[in-house]
């Protein structure tokens with residue numbers, strides 16, 4: 001069956017306010033009426049909104065390749081996300097051991113210490129911002145420490161990563177400058193670490209790693225680090241900020257977590273609902289079809305993980321969090337070959353951030369809702385989440 005193009009998504013722009021503040025009704029309409037819809041922006045791409053179509057494309061890298069990058073428009077310096085298996089598997093093998101469930105859980109005490117430090121700075125304040133003061137403090141600090149960056153380098157990296165993620169759509173020039181600044185810090189680190197003693201962290205795994213029997217060159221190392229930083233920071237900060245936002249507006253859900261603790265199911269549900277990486281791209285390698293719609297070689301598609309995560313036929317009552325949801329095959333970490341390397345670390349940071357915030361407060365609620373604004377790009381996140389807490 002050929003789906004007639006109706007043009008609902010003709011102006012779809014994942015960076016534009018119009019599509020990021022409250023995209024859910026629009027995505028629902030696309031899922032129901034035009035699940036493979038064409039946007040004319042950024043050189044043209046197809047917007048894929050149905051859960052099953054997203055999974056199909058993400059599972060089949062031979063038809064839907066990452067070779068032109070997973071972002072629209074593309075970022076020039078990423079490694080893993082821009083290559084297909086089998087090469088991509090070689091890259092992943094290098095860092096996999098640093099991100100196993102076991103390796104990550106060994107770091108829980110350090111993560112908790114940083115979380116206490118961050119939440120500690122908020123205690124007593126009449127209002128704090130769950131994105132800037134919590135998510136964007138904790139996620140980069142934990143990630144940068146975990147990977148192997150020194151504290152002194154954190155501020156430049158944190159600002160740079162934010163600018164790359166947010167300003168590429170509106171101000172590509174600033175986006176590129178920010179990317180160059182981040183890469184500059186990474187290059188300095190690589191040079192120092194090649195000369196110094198190994199520390200057994202992720203940087204060492206990358207420096208010691210081999211592709212086809214040869215150590216990675218500087219450019220490959222930088223691309224690996226770039227992928228890690230861009231993959232980890234904004235995403236996790238967003239998961240934290242979005243989840244706090246939700247709980248700040250749903251007292252009964254907050255109470256549930258206070259009484260039952262932040263269970264595994266609760267973490268998965270916060271991840272599904274917040275879906276920080278709203279969308280990523282692929283390129284079509286040969287004439288094919290998806291969701292009943294013909295696609296041609298070289299067409300670009302955008303997989304809307306965040307839309308799949310709200311599909312009612314897969315997740316009943318999808319717009320609300322259900323901390324007892326039994327089956328939760330969400331797409332928050334992607335699907336298929338590129339499924340997130342850092343998912344255990346992301347889950348850990350989210351859980352610990354929430355546990356600490358809940359422990360230090362009796363309850364919290366949203367401040368002025370008019371102050372809540374949203375930012376787009378691959379990551380859709382609340383920019384400001386004013387929260388008023390009653391501290392213990």
Ligand code: HEM
Nearest residue numbers: 070080081231232235236239277333334338340341342346
């Ligand atoms: C809640 C937090 C996170 C979310 C929502 C998230 C989401 C994702 C998604 C959707 C992908 C798939 C990319 C694709 O299909 O092209 C991905 C890949 C990746 N993520 Fe995460 N991520 C999170 C946390 C992290 C953390 C903490 C790290 C590292 C410390 C990380 C590192 C990566 C890397 C390196 C890839 C590339 C994997 C590949 O292409 O093979 N992520 N992530």
